[in-house]
Amino acid sequence: MRLIDIEVNTAVEIVSFEGGKGISSKLRRLGLMPGDQIIIIKRAPFRGPLLVDANGRSVALGRGVAAKIEVSLCE
Amino acid sequence: MRVALIGQPNCGKSTLFNQVAGYKADTGNFPGTTVTFTESSVRVIGEKIDLVDLPGTYSLTASNLAEKEVIRYLSSNRVDVILNLVDASHLRQGLELTLELLELGKPLIVALNMMDEAARMGITIDGPQLESLLGVPVLPLIASKGRGIKPLFTSVLDRGRNGTLVRRIPYQNQDLDDIILSLSKELQEMDLNLDWEWEALAIRLLEEGDDLLSEAESGDLVLRRTIEKYIQQVIQQHGKTPTWIFSEERHAHAQELADRVSTLGEERVTWQTRADDLLLHPFWGYVVMLGILLVFFQVVYLTGSAIEGPLISLFDGMIAKLGGFTGQGSLITDILTGILQGISGGVAIVLPYLTPFLLGMGFLEDVGYLPRLAFLMDSLMQRMGLHGKAIVPFILGYGCNVPAVMATRTLEDRRDRFLVATLSIMVPCAARIAVIFGLIAFYLGSWIALLIYVFNIIVIALTGRIMSWRILKENPGLILEIPPYRMPTLRTTFLKTWFRAKEFVIEAWPLLIAGSIFLELANRYKFADILNLLTRPFTWLLGLPSAVGLPLIFGVLRKELSLIMLRQALNVTDISQALTPEQMITFTIFVVFYIPCLATLAALRKELNTRDMFIIATLSVVIAMVTALIGRGLVILVTSIGVII
Structure with a gap:
């Protein structure tokens, strides 16, 4: 499933990044990689971005970006 | 001794820099680049060092030109010690950069900053253990309170004097380490003329390919083939590019280190979370945002106008008396008048608005509100292709377009920088507010002035949409760290304001003064008619009298001049005697959109390049023509409907 389809306050694990090299390398530079756990804290209205917590760091991700992050639910 | 200060964004780097360097810091442009590093000569513990403040970066993997420059700079012989600031409350992320820096093989010192914040979050870090694991000194620091600075720099001086080289931590994956070693051996045999440590060069070349090499070196086929051979080897063995595999390894290693040396406290719902619940709320978040912006603009407007009035009359008084000293109508009087007008334009019109604006922006930025606004x-913004x-x-643009253009620096993509610069210069700045209010609000009523603002926003949004759709490639989407809220220190905010105001003083003000002198000379030698003839095609199309040409030309020097000159050019005191409401609206719309002032052009040239500056200026004239004609059409339509009804 994709990060964009996940509910607020659900812990998920990043499986992979799809799409362009640009997005995955930007996420990588921010210290977000497959295997990391993230939680969606907030969703902005009007199809706005998601606010996620990644290892204690808050990161805003646009919907286009969130649609390219493949995740799986954590146990 | 030269010390390079590096760290991830929001780690308190500039706070430390300002604590140590203070207002003396000097901005220098490094040859061959467009990147500006701030360097300052400071005296610490009786020794003079050159402290270089490098832009905050998450990783050394270069994603833009500026970062490439950072890497080259760090690895060069010009740097004696690298001082790496790590946010102790986000140790794991910070250590990823530290591990990359270790690979450079340069003397390195790690400062764990914001120890107080980490303590508040219940995090404890075993510094000595981290020191022994990394093999470089690790010192605690609370830069905002000035604590730990002295021991830190004692250690920096010590490292710099001894020139202690550091060893990188070998990769746990033996294959990778072997590849690094054998590539570095081959590089060594090639007898390259580079400043790099061989292993450091090998790693960076594997991660970035020959992008990193200068043109001369990348022409070396043997070298390029060698790099390519090793990159292919990594891809074959691991199924991933070296860029990925190296950063994955460092990512895991940083996690492991952080787990070993730090213990996390209990997670609590802090006031930070509660503040975000309000400020990022789907409804109240926007209410608060509008409130903050309204108060902000009001304060800037009130402060600015309170200072502008008295200063303008002071300068006008001086200009009026000038003739008595140097002779009425003499060349010297005209030149002095131009100089005084240029000075008054800066000190009475620009700085009174710019300074409170920059202070307020600096405060919002340091507190951490700007990323939340984003x-x-x-x-x-997505709807505008951004x-x-x-x-x-954009917000900066309402004060002055110069800081707006400067702020495009923070955008990574060239595409974004160009697009945002093009759009933000269409935002009506304080000078254009003077025209909108002085002409439209004064003669036609404030609600028409408001309509002009709404029209302006629609045009900017449409232009953004059209440009991102037609000319430029797809928008990459938002990826932005939202840092914790922090109480800014007065010193940091004031210094930031000072540095930014200084950029206006040094770069834009001289142009303003030169422009004002030119204006005086144009009046003196009466080349007004020639200039009006040159602009006739524009004024004719817009249905404006040809005398309006000169004010429009001088508007390029300073936008508010178009209004000031308009009375002079039309030879009336009441503009409504010379221009119809339709002409006033057409004129104002044109003034709002056409070529930004000289100071903004200079900023565009500096932030982008000369070619882009010309493209944007030309584009702005086209947009101004089209929008002014649309505005004119709308006015005619509305009035004829009014007549029919």
Whole structure:
């Protein structure tokens, strides 16, 4: 499933990044990689971005970006 | 001794830099680059060092030109010690950069900053253990309170004097380490003329290919083939590019280190979370945002206008008396008048608005509100083909377009920088507010002035949409760290304001003065008619009298001049005697959109390049023509409907 389809306050694990090299390398530079756990804290209205917590760091991700992050639910 | 200060964004780097360097810091442009590093000569513990403040970066993997320059600079012989600031409350992320820096093989010192914040979050870090694991000194620091600075720099001086080289930590994956060693051996045999440590060069070349090499070196086929051979080897063995595999390894290693040396406290719902619940709320977040912006603009407007009035009359008084000293109508009087007008334009019109504006912006930035604004505004900006980060230059633009253009620096993509610069110069700055209010609000009523603002926003949004759709490639989307809220220190905010105001003083003000002198000379030698003839095609199309040409030309020097000159050019005191409401609206719309002032052009040239500056200026004239004609058409339509009814 994709990060964009996940509910607020659900812990998920990043499986992979799809799409362009640009997005995955930007996420990588921010210290977000497959295997990391993230939680969606907030969703902005009007199809706005998601606010996620990644290892204690808050990161805003646009919907286009969130649609390219493949995740799986954590146990 | 030269010390390079590096760290991830929001780690308190500039706070430390300002604590140590203070207002003496000097900005220098390094040859061959467009990147500006701030360097300052400081005296610490009786020794003079050159402290270089490098832009905050998450990783050394270069994603833009500026970062490439950072890497080259760090690895060069010009740097004696690298001082790496790590946010102790986000140790794991910070250590990823530290591990990369270790690979450079340069003397390195790690400062764990914000120890107080980490303590508040219940995090404890075993510094000595981290020191022994990394093999470089690790010192605690609370830069905002000035604590730990002395021991830190004692250690920096010590390292610099001894020139202690550091050893990188070998990769746990033996294959990778072997590849690094054998590539570095081959590089060594090639007898390259580079400053790099061989292993450091090998790693960076594997991660970035020959991008990193200068043109001369990348022409070396043997070298390029060798790099390519090793990159292919990594891909074959691991199924991933070296860029990925190296950063994955460092990512895991940083996690492991952080787990070993730090213990996490209990997670609590802090006031930070509660503040975000309000400020990022789907409804109240926007209410608060509007409130903050309204108060902000009101304060800037009130402060600015309170200072502007008295200063303007002071300068006008001086200019009026000038003739008595140097002779009425003499060349010297005209030149002095121009100089005084240029000075008064800066000190009485620009700085009174710019300074409170920059102070307020600096405060909002240091407190951490700007990234949240980007979060709130992202969906609107998406519709213009941009992402939320671009909101900052737009807001700045309402004060002055110069800081707006400067703020495009924070955008990574060239595409975004160009687009945002093009759009933000269409935002009506304080000078254009003078025209909108002085002409439209004064003669036609304030609600028409408001309509002009709404029209302006629609045009900017449409232009953004058209440009991102037709000319430029797809928008990459928002990826932005939202840092914790922090109480800014007065010193840091004031210094930031000072540095930014200084950029206006040094770069734009001289142009303003030169422009004002030119204006005086144009009046003196009466080349007004010639200039009016040159602009006739524009004024004719817009249905304006040809005398309006000169004010429009001088508007390029300073936008508010178009209004000041208009009375002079039309030879009336009441503009409504010479221009119809339709002409006033057409004129104002044209003034709002056409070529930004000289100071903004200079900023465009500096932030982008000369070619882009000309493209944007030409584009702005086209947009101004089209929008002014649309405005004219709308006025005619509305009045004829009014007549029929």
